[in-house]
Amino acid sequence: MPFSSNSMGFDSFGFGSAIRSLWGLEPQAIFLNHGSYGAAPKRVLQAQSAWRERLEAQPVRFMGEELPQALRRAAAELAHFVGAEPENLVFVENATSGVNAVLRSLSFQPGDEIAFANQGYGAVQQTIRWVCGRTGSLPVEAQIPFPIAGPEQVIAAFEAILSPQTRLAILDHITSPTALIYPLPELISLCRERGIPVLVDGAHAPGILPLKLENLGADWYTGNAHKWLFAPKGCAFLWVAPHQQAQTHPTVISHGYGQGFTAEFDWVGTRDPSAWLAISAALQFIQELGVERIRQHNHTLMKQARQLLLDRLQEIPPVPEDMLGFMATLPLPPVWQQWMPEQLLSIRARQLHDYLWHTHHIEVPIIPFGGQLWVRISAQLYNYLAEYEQLALALERLPDGFAV
Template identity: 45%
Template sequence: MRNAWDLDPDFLTVNHGSFGATPRVVQEAQRAWQDRMERQPTRFMMTVLPDALRQAAAALGGFLNGAGTDIAFVDNATTGCNAVLRSLALRPGDEVLILSHAYGAIRNTVRFVTDRVGARIAEAAVPFPQPAEDALTAAVAAAITPRTRVAVIDHVTSGSAIVLPAARIVRACHDAGVPVLIDGAHAPGQVDVDLAAIGADWYAGNCHKWLCAPKGCAFLHANPARQADLHPVTISHGYGKGFLAEFDWTGTTDPSRFLAVTEAIDFHRQLGDAALRTRNRDLAAAGTACLAQRLNTEAGATGATACAMGTVRLPVADATPEHALAIRARLLQAGTDAPVHAMDGALWLRLSAFAYNQIDDYERLADIVAAAVREDTA
């Protein structure tokens, strides 16, 4: 399968989770849209794009079990989360609930919107390592207070690679009268995503990671009841004309990344769809176990809360973010990339498994990481 991508054969690619990798067939589909646009830009933008964008949204909705009319394309999941959080009318004393393992960019967005009005951030402590679905749900429910105005919940945490029981958590929040924004940056194409079953008020997800769409292809799904007061980060000509009018046109950009999502969905299905996701998860589990055994440490998540990314604790004493960056830089110099995060008093390495990976990739990774750890502790 590696021939389907333009990946450097000399570089050990075990980090699909950060930026994905767009296969040649999807790149070709994007270029075809770009060629069509450049043959007559005005005609394309005015007469072709509106319907093509909605057709792409309908295809994505079909893949995620959500109505295309409730889906708007955005640059990335962070942009989608920004749109929701910056549309909220928060007041002094209000609380925005996030996970202790929330993605840094989203944490900063919550800081921004709460600092401006005198609101505050509340955290649900993620049990880690080896979290259980019951404990994850209970942690969120326990952190809700009468001042909680919205809960921002990761579907798959970035640093710790934990799959949260999204539908259960949404129900728990709704039972307490709290709306939910799901940060699904790592979910589409990696785990099963059923927007209708999850039932979140808003769901922001990336298509350029595990769905292999072009970079900058992401979406924001909004429940119809939550669309009236929802606005894109960039206010433009559609202001006040409705959800899709505001989001579908925020200014001139290259929409080919969105339109090529249909080819990305087709490619994902050709690779096996649900069977591919299961295969990737199983390979990540095997790779994680290989690395943990080699380092004589432990895995961060297994079983129902594990996904096609795995985390392994590094046997080092210095658990600072600066040390994490230094080790990652050493791995890059050695010809591979695996993010290293400082979490809960330890450093954790994250690996990914995708269609172009095999178990020998992780045996090779174990050699590289073991050498890096030996050099670090020498």
């Protein structure tokens, strides 16, 4: 379908501003950061509230009799969407929890190596450091370049660090600072040839990429539903290959310990399960709008927005288009690219972010990475091209005080 978006923000998919009222986003906000935390549609939040009310109407009956089946039904729906068997998928609160459950379940010996990448998510890197600190194992970081010419550079970076001591490889599906889609099948093959188990951090992938988890060849895969699947915050999953389930436990051990994989994860103490149960409403929302239509809209808008910004800021694309999904990380104008110590860079990033929000009502992450500052745009159904035009204008006309 040809794609265009007029100045009113209506586009040929019928999305853009025409659909924005389905979310409760502040009316004045130009919200270009779906990537960080997602944004749940009102309808999904209403479904979550309905689950909460049902729970609180008879908490004992709900927790004891209704929840176990309702949770498994919800897990089965999500499993179907991500190409998984229901018995191999459990809910967790977020991808950080999923990664923690795996890393803290495994036994590492002094000298064992855990492979990960410089573009991995900060909280995951911290978890690796913590595990290594306790066990004497070693964090080994693949240096993936950015800007990057193509997926072969990701493969080469991992090939260079895998060794006979590597006991686990942690691979992103889509990276956080740079929004790169890794060539996951090739990377997993590389690890399997060497007998290295693979944990995939797929925080961003569900909703952006079609998934067939049972065929991927990974050992563990964690993904967020609260980012690109429109679920409420706290809805994420961990998929575990059957041969790894006996040694994979939730970070919080509870009544289900020793009773099987799903029993252990399905009850981790009293908590509010409404975000998990509302996955059904989120998936229905996606189904009604059309998953392929959503993908086409968001990917097309990302490409157009990226081109618009590159043209306006006179920058060269840092990554081939086919390595991107619904997000793109772009260099800021040259004056922002002077080398600065990492600490100063973070302060400047915060300043620019706050300026864009307070002065222009643009919410967009400014990312310090590799010694310079970048801006990461997201494209979601409620966005339209004129919003990125506003961002381009704001970046072109930064006040003098922002020059370094």
